[in-house]
Amino acid sequence: MRMWIVFFLCLAGHAMAAPTEEVPVTEEPVYEDIDDAVPVIDEPVVEEPEVGVNPVQVDVGEFDEAIEIIEEEVFDNPCLTHHCKKGKVCEVDEDNTPLCVCQDPTACTAAEGEFEHVCGTDNKTYDTSCHFFATKCALEGTKKGHKLHLDYIGPCKHIDTCLDSELNEFPLRMRDWLKNVLVTLYERDEDNNLLTEKQKLRVKKIYENEKRLQAGEHSLDLLAHDFEKNYNMYIFPVHWQFGQLDQHPVDGYLTHTELSPLRAPLIPMEHCTTRFFEECDADSDKYIALEEWAACFGVKEQDVDKDLVI
Ligand SMILES: [Ca+2]
Ligand SMILES: [Ca+2]
Secondary structure: OOHHHHHHHHHHHHHHOOOOOOOOOOOOOOOOOOOOOOOOOOOOOOOOOOOOOOOOOOOHHHOOOOOOOOOOOOOOOHHHOOOOOOOEEEEEOOOOOEEEEEOOHHHOOOOOOHHHOEEEOOOOEEOOHHHHHHHHHHOOOOHHHHHOOEEEEOOOOOOOOOOHHHHHHHHHHHHHHHHHHHHHHHHOOOOOOOOOHHHHHHHHHHHOOOOOOOOOOOOHHHHHHHHHHOHHHHHHHHHHHHHHHOOOOOOOEEOHHHHHHHHHHHOOOOOOHHHHHHHHOOOOOOOEEHHHHHHHOOOOHHHOOHHHOO
16 A cells, blocks of 8 residues: 555665665565555565655654644534544544544554554554554653654564664665665656656756766765765755655654654664664754754755755
8 A cells, every 4th residue: 555665665675774784675574554564475575666655755644643634525424524643533522523532542453463563662562553642642741641652663672782883874875775765766757746846856967967876785985985976966865855754844843753754664674773863863852953964964064955855
């Protein structure tokens, strides 16, 4: 259903993996959707992943806790047009007024397998994201509830400590991956409108740069050299990614929830993810501002440009 996750995992697996670490993509379940996915085991991951949608401008509904979605049709039941954030369900009161109330976790559909489990920042495994958000809702207004977030997809597991040297390597692979995601979207765009015209114009320049590194695994030395040589090529992808995530609300800051579509699938594969994004928040105010984000990826202060977030 949501090809972005498959695409994301493929790209993340292939492009972000350190050259020395083979990612056993064919042995890990690949999820199309964390709600109704069936694990695809022993099946080769699509070699040429289809780009159905932008992998990062995803339907963040799985993670987001604050999106209101408006349906087109209006029926008598006011709940049909009244949507509640994750963890809540709609009920009508005696005046037929719709209200959002916390969902009972026991009313969530049980997980069909381990692949539906999610790990919370409390280091507890929740059966499904529904169970997680219902639990979080019940804690609303408490300090514990405020601090609880969906940390990553999959059951909680031991994640190796990220060493300083590894942390330094992370943005090299990440920004190369961002660039490749954009170029792939551009190549496959045709009439799919995966990118806006403005975005296409920006990516065209990257695409036409024949000296760019092709997608694939490259040594860190080569990535660092390419970044230095083709620095300008990396500026837009870093801004673009920020714009994809900064949606609820669009305010120039990323919250933990806004970052989730990128973080949650990445953490089990890249053990430096958490530390990287923590340190991105240089002033520790819990928000990642565009300037902080750009600095994390090595974009110079003078090249941070709000107008590139398109
Ligand atoms: Ca925001
Ligand atoms: Ca900050």
